[in-house]
Amino acid sequence: MDKIISDLSHHIRLNKGFFLWMGFLVLALLACTYAYILQLRYGLGVAGLRDYISWGLYISNFVFFVASSLVGMLISAVLGLIGLKWVHPITRIAETIAVAFAAVAGLVIVMDMGRPERLANVFIYARFQSPILWDVTVITTYFVISLLLLFIPMIPDMAVLHKRFGSLPSWLKPVYKTLSLNWTDHPEQNRIIHRSVYILLILIIPAALSIHTVTSWLFALTVRPGWDSTIFGPYFVSGAFVAGSAAVIIAMFVFRKSYKLQDYLTDLHFNNMGKVLVLVAFVYLYFNINEYLVPGYKLKRADAVHLSELMTGHFALMFWIVQLGGLLIPIILLLFRSMRRPLPLTLISIAVFIGAWFKRYLIVVPTMSHPFLPIQHVPENFRVYTPTLIEIAITLFSFILVLIIITLISKFFPVIPVVETARDKGLDPLKRIES
Amino acid sequence: MDENTVNNRDEQEPSKPSRRNFLKNIGLLGAGVAAGAGALYSGDIFEKKKAATGESKVLLTQDNKLVEVDSLEMRVLAKNPTKLMLEKGREGIPGKRWVMVIDLSKCRNARRCIAACQDAHQLKPEQYHMNTLQMQDSPGTAPYQMPKNCQHCDNPPCVAVCPVDATYKRGDGIVLIDNIRCIGCRFCMAACPYSARIFQWTTPKDADKHNGEAYNVELNVPQKLGTISKCLFSADRCREGKLPYCVSACPNGVYYFGDENEDAVTNGTSKETVRLSKLLRDNGAYQLMPELGTKPRVYYLPPKNRLFPFEPSTD
Numbered sequence: 001m002d003k004i005i006s007d008l009s010h011h012i013r014l015n016k017g018f019f020l021w022m023g024f025l026v027l028a029l030l031a032c033t034y035a036y037i038l039q040l041r042y043g044l045g046v047a048g049l050r051d052y053i054s055w056g057l058y059i060s061n062f063v064f065f066v067a068s069s070l071v072g073m074l075i076s077a078v079l080g081l082i083g084l085k086w087v088h089p090i091t092r093i094a095e096t097i098a099v100a101f102a103a104v105a106g107l108v109i110v111m112d113m114g115r116p117e118r119l120a121n122v123f124i125y126a127r128f129q130s131p132i133l134w135d136v137t138v139i140t141t142y143f144v145i146s147l148l149l150l151f152i153p154m155i156p157d158m159a160v161l162h163k164r165f166g167s168l169p170s171w172l173k174p175v176y177k178t179l180s181l182n183w184t185d186h187p188e189q190n191r192i193i194h195r196s197v198y199i200l201l202i203l204i205i206p207a208a209l210s211i212h213t214v215t216s217w218l219f220a221l222t223v224r225p226g227w228d229s230t231i232f233g234p235y236f237v238s239g240a241f242v243a244g245s246a247a248v249i250i251a252m253f254v255f256r257k258s259y260k261l262q263d264y265l266t267d268l269h270f271n272n273m274g275k276v277l278v279l280v281a282f283v284y285l286y287f288n289i290n291e292y293l294v295p296g297y298k299l300k301r302a303d304a305v306h307l308s309e310l311m312t313g314h315f316a317l318m319f320w321i322v323q324l325g326g327l328l329i330p331i332i333l334l335l336f337r338s339m340r341r342p343l344p345l346t347l348i349s350i351a352v353f354i355g356a357w358f359k360r361y362l363i364v365v366p367t368m369s370h371p372f373l374p375i376q377h378v379p380e381n382f383r384v385y386t387p388t389l390i391e392i393a394i395t396l397f398s399f400i401l402v403l404i405i406i407t408l409i410s411k412f413f414p415v416i417p418v419v420e421t422a423r424d425k426g427l428d429p430l431k432r433i434e435s
Numbered sequence: 436m437d438e439n440t441v442n443n444r445d446e447q448e449p450s451k452p453s454r455r456n457f458l459k460n461i462g463l464l465g466a467g468v469a470a471g472a473g474a475l476y477s478g479d480i481f482e483k484k485k486a487a488t489g490e491s492k493v494l495l496t497q498d499n500k501l502v503e504v505d506s507l508e509m510r511v512l513a514k515n516p517t518k519l520m521l522e523k524g525r526e527g528i529p530g531k532r533w534v535m536v537i538d539l540s541k542c543r544n545a546r547r548c549i550a551a552c553q554d555a556h557q558l559k560p561e562q563y564h565m566n567t568l569q570m571q572d573s574p575g576t577a578p579y580q581m582p583k584n585c586q587h588c589d590n591p592p593c594v595a596v597c598p599v600d601a602t603y604k605r606g607d608g609i610v611l612i613d614n615i616r617c618i619g620c621r622f623c624m625a626a627c628p629y630s631a632r633i634f635q636w637t638t639p640k641d642a643d644k645h646n647g648e649a650y651n652v653e654l655n656v657p658q659k660l661g662t663i664s665k666c667l668f669s670a671d672r673c674r675e676g677k678l679p680y681c682v683s684a685c686p687n688g689v690y691y692f693g694d695e696n697e698d699a700v701t702n703g704t705s706k707e708t709v710r711l712s713k714l715l716r717d718n719g720a721y722q723l724m725p726e727l728g729t730k731p732r733v734y735y736l737p738p739k740n741r742l743f744p745f746e747p748s749t750d
Contacts, residue, residue, distance in 0.1 A: 043660045044619070045636030051562075054624045054634055114619015114634065114661030118599075121618050125599040132598035132622060222592065222626045223727050371630045372724060373583060376568050377748070378561050 001427045002164075008414045008421065009165050011259040012172065018411055025404050032397035035390045036111065044114050047391035050382040052375050053368040057387045058112035059218075060360040061395050064243065065105035065402075066139065066215045067236065067356065071244020072098025072146050073208030077201045079276070086272055088424060089264050089416040093251050095150040096415075097244065100405035102143040102211075108398045131217045138210040145204045150409075151179070152197055156190075156419040159183035160429045172412060185429065212236045219363070225295075225302035226310075226367035235287040241280035242327075243356035246349035249273050251406070253346040255415050264416050267341060274340030277349065281331045288327070305370050314384075315366050318358055326355015499674075516649035521615060524652035524670065527607030532695035533668050534608070535682075536714060537582050538736040541689045542567065543743035544580040551684030556664065557656050559640045562633050564666035565681050569747060578745050579738035582689060584681070585610060585631040585666035586723060586731030593623035593632065602663065608695070608732050609670050613652055614662040623663060628727050632665045668692075678703050687742070695732075 039046045049056050075094035079087045110116050126133055158180035161168055168176065183189055213233035220232035229235070252273065256265040292310075295303040310319045330348045333339045339348065365385055375383050387395075422429045491505045544567050552558070552565045564584055571578040587610050594604050601617040604610050624632045639658035648657050653670035669679030677683070682690040682703030693700030693711060701708045714720070718736040725731070 043635070043637050049634075050636060051624070051633045052630060054621045112620070114621070115617065116619075118616070118618045121599045121601075121616055125601075125616060127598055127600045130596050130598040130622070132596070132620060136598075218622070219625075221596065223628050224625070368625070372628050373630050374568055374570070375630075377563070377566060382561065 001422055001429065004422050004425070004427070005161065005165055005418060007261070007263065008416050008418050009161055009168070012161075012165075012412055012414070013167065013169055017258075018407075022404070022407065025400055025407065029397060029400045029404065032393045032400060035393035036397060038390055039111075039394060040116070044112075046388060047394075048381070048386045048388045049391075050385070051378070052371060052382055053365060053385035055112075055364055055368055056385055057361070057391050057395050058108060060357075060364045061398060062105055062108040062112065063215055063236070063360045063364070064357050065101045065108055065398065066211055067240035067243045067360070068247050069098045069101035069105060069142070069146070069244070070208050070212055070237065070240035071248055072149065073142075073204045074241050074244060074276075074280075075248065076149055077204050077208070081201055085424060086269060088420050090248065090252065090269060090273070091153070092150065092413075092415060092417055093255065093410075094244075094248050095146055096406055096409045097247050097251060098146040099143065099150055099409070100402045101247075102139060102146055103405065104398050104401050106139060106143070107401070111394055111398070131214060131221055134214045135211070135218065138207060138214050142204070142207045142211045145200055145207055149197065149200050149204060152193060152200070153417060153420070154413060155179065155181055155183050155193060156185070156429065157414050157417060159185075160419055161414065175412075209237060212240050219367070224367050224372075225300075225306040225370065226363075229291060231287060231290055235284075235291055238280060238284040238287050239356065239359065242277070242284045242352060245273065245277040245280055246352040246356065249277065249345055249349040250353060253342055253349075255410060256342070259410075259415060261416060264421065270342045270345050271337070271340045274334050274345045277345075277352070278331055278334040281327060281334070281352070285327060285331060288323070302370070302372060306366060309370060310362065310366055314369070315362060319362055322355045322358045322362060326352055326359065330355075517615065520649065521613060521652050524611055524613070525603065525605070527605035527609060528674055529606070530696060531607040531673070533587070533673060533732065534693060534695045534700065534711065535584075535587075535668065535679075535733045536691035536700055536711070536720065536736065537733060538689050538691070538718070539579050539581060539738035540736065540741045541687045541743075542580040542582060542738075543687055544746065544748060545686055547684045547686055548582060548681035548690070551680040552666070555656075555669070555680045556654065556667075557640050557645065557658050558633075558664070562640075562664070564631075564633070564664065577738070578747070579741075580745065581735070582681075583629065583631075583723070584733065585668075586629050586729065586733045587666075587668055589730035589732060590728055592626040592628070592729060596622045596626045598622070605670075607673070609668045609673070610665075611652060611667055611670060612655060612663050612665065614655060614659045614664075615650055615652075617659075617662040619661040619663070621663070628724060628729065629731075632663055635660050635662055635664065 047056065047058070072095045075087055076091045080091060110119060113119070122132070122136060128134075158176045159182075162173060162176040162180055183193075213236065216232035216236035219227035220229055222228065249270070252265050252269065255261055292307065296307050299307075309315055330352050333348055334345070339345065369383075369385065419429045491503050492509070493501055493503050494509075496502055546567055548565050549563060549567065553560065553562065556564060558564065566583055568581045568583050569578055570581045587608055589604075589608070591602075591604055591610050594602050594610060597603075598620065599616055599618055601614070602610060602612045602623055619634070621634060624630075624634065635658055638660055642657065642660070645657035650657065650659070651671065653667065653674065655664050655667055658664055669677075669681075672679050678692050678701060679690075682692045685703050688702050688704035690703040691700035691709070691711075691714065692703065693708070695711060698711045699708050700711045700714065714736075715734055719739075720734040720736050722731045722734060
């Protein structure tokens with residue numbers, strides 16, 4: 001038991017590596033904050049957005065963030081409720097990713113607003129006919145449930161570490177004590193924790209499906225070619241699982257290396273996550289075929305323009321790299337067991353993750369580039385969208401913030417559930433204290 | 436008991452004080468006092484007025500009625516003018532259903548409509564409420580110039596998606612934008628199939644000059660950074676009973692504008708008023724992308740028997 005505690009908690013301390021990494025992140029964040037200040041001062045025109053392509057990097061990034069946050073539900077709820085024991089060490093990583101991405105997604109959408117200081121209007125003049133209101137509602141709900149799913153299973157860990165982890169930094173002790181809510185392994189306490197987690201796991205399934213379905217409706221509820229689709233909900237949800245699973249695999253690899261968790265995040269976990277990734281990628285591939293083949297067969301005028309721009313026109317290079325390098329080739333590679341070992345799997349996941357980001361760009365921008373009526377009598381930058389440096393910096397801001405949140409949570413709390421791991425090995429986490 | 440019996444009884448017993456008579460007297464006295472006091476009070480007010488006034492003014496109310504008001508009776512409302520105009524702008528002009536007809540056979544791309552519009556709404560040259568597009572429906576058909584503005588749809592997709600009710604549909608058919616409320620999310624732009632909406636990405640034209648001016652929602656000026664703009668069917672001109680800026684500016688008689696309820700539209704160039712239903716019927720009028728179910732309030736007359744040859748513009 002002592003070994004488990006020390007293995008899973010030895011990283012909880014302030015060391016040089018942490019300060020260097022955080023220092024780097026904070027500096028980068030400040031630099032990107034300056035970009036946002038410029039946008040606040042001079043308006044959204046500092047981005048490459050113009051009247052026809054009025055949604056670009058920010059909205060693509062927003063969709064991507066919502067997508068990445070969805071994996072919390074997949075790992076904890078779907079795989080957890082099925083009763084798969086191997087996901088136990090991964091659940092907290094998945095929930096951390098879910099919380100971080102969901103929290104920052106809300107911020108990303110504010111960055112896209114022309115008048116962010118009027119954010120309160122969304123609540124003051126709330127119009128429930130607007131999908132934006134639905135999105136605000138479900139993302140907030142999902143964030144709260146994810147936060148609870150991160151926190152509640154951590155309560156026993158807080159108690160155990162507070163009592164038994166000798167090298168816990170002194171400034172963290174009161175935090176742990178407060179968060180432990182005086183847990184003493186009493187059967188009634190465990191029953192409450194078990195009950196509440198079970199209810200939350202069920203609640204998070206419709207909440208998670210809602211956030212990405214509603215996010216897809218921001219597009220699908222318009223009549224534009226490329227967005228006017230009935231399968232956008234499941235198309236987005238399945239795509240979200242691909243992006244999220246890849247994110248979890250990358251995080252597993254990083255934590256395993258930097259927090260020395262090789263005994264707990266084993267090749268078995270990577271192999272299984274690889275299987276999860278290939279499964280969801282297959283589902284996503286299926287929706288991709290539907291999304292492109294069905295309009296491609298009929299070639300209605302507006303759809304024809306859209307598809308030809310995607311596949312042979314302005315966006316062709318990005319489209320094929322994303323579809324082949326980010327989806328098809330990873331699927332084929334992941335069918336082989338040797339590709340599901342930690343390093344190759346992580347490399348493939350990085351490709352999938354980056355591909356997933358550009359995929360959102362390909363969903364948002366090409367459709368806006370080809371409205372029904374021709375774009376005429378406007379400057380060239382109205383026709384072709386090129387993200388500006390300021391815009392890219394503001395997008396990076398959101399990623400840095402996600403990294404900061406994940407770093408803080410993983411650094412000051414056990415990445416892998418301590419008590420659950422002990423119980424899975426038949427150990428009693430509080431035995432020595434009681435005797 | 437009928438009236439006769441009452442009278443009979445009163446005649447029979449004239450001197451006996453009854454409770455009824457007592458109450459009647461009290462009532463009479465009360466009425467008399469009230470009337471006297473009222474007369475004194477109104478007399479006092481009248482005297483005061485007479486002493487202090489000297490002139491009365493004729494004013495136009497919001498619902499277009501002329502009223503005569505004593506200059507002393509007028510007081511400046513505490514409300515700021517922006518707020519007043521915002522409230523007024525939420526309500527359409529009663530009884531009206533504005534409609535526009537664009538005759539494509541007459542358009543030679545003079546673009547005077549655009550200039551007048553951009554001037555009225557403080558727009559930069561590349562910002563269009565009204566734009567003329569070179570259209571060609573299919574390779575075998577002839578190209579033509581098509582003025583295109585907001586279609587003021589009766590089923591407006593832009594209004595449906597607005598999260599804050601900043602863009603709204605009025606009773607008289609006009610779709611307007613409240614740019615004091617708009618949060619700049621641009622969902623309405625994404626939802627509009629006609630690309631009718633523009634956004635103030637950078638500081639609007641002549642922002643310094645118009646800084647501090649009251650915001651007129653029916654003209655959407657001064658334009659606000661980070662908010663939406665689009666054709667308003669010149670709601671301010673409609674209220675004055677005038678034709679929209681673009682309609683009046685056209686030198687070639689392209690535009691008709693009027694009221695669907697009256698079934699009458701007026702040509703902006705010739706000022707000739709014609710029957711709307713007949714104009715639409717006789718000329719095979721159509722709407723832009725009616726299959727989308729947006730129900731536009733702008734009709735197009737096809738480019739048949741054109742007055743001018745098609746000249747492709749360079750930009």
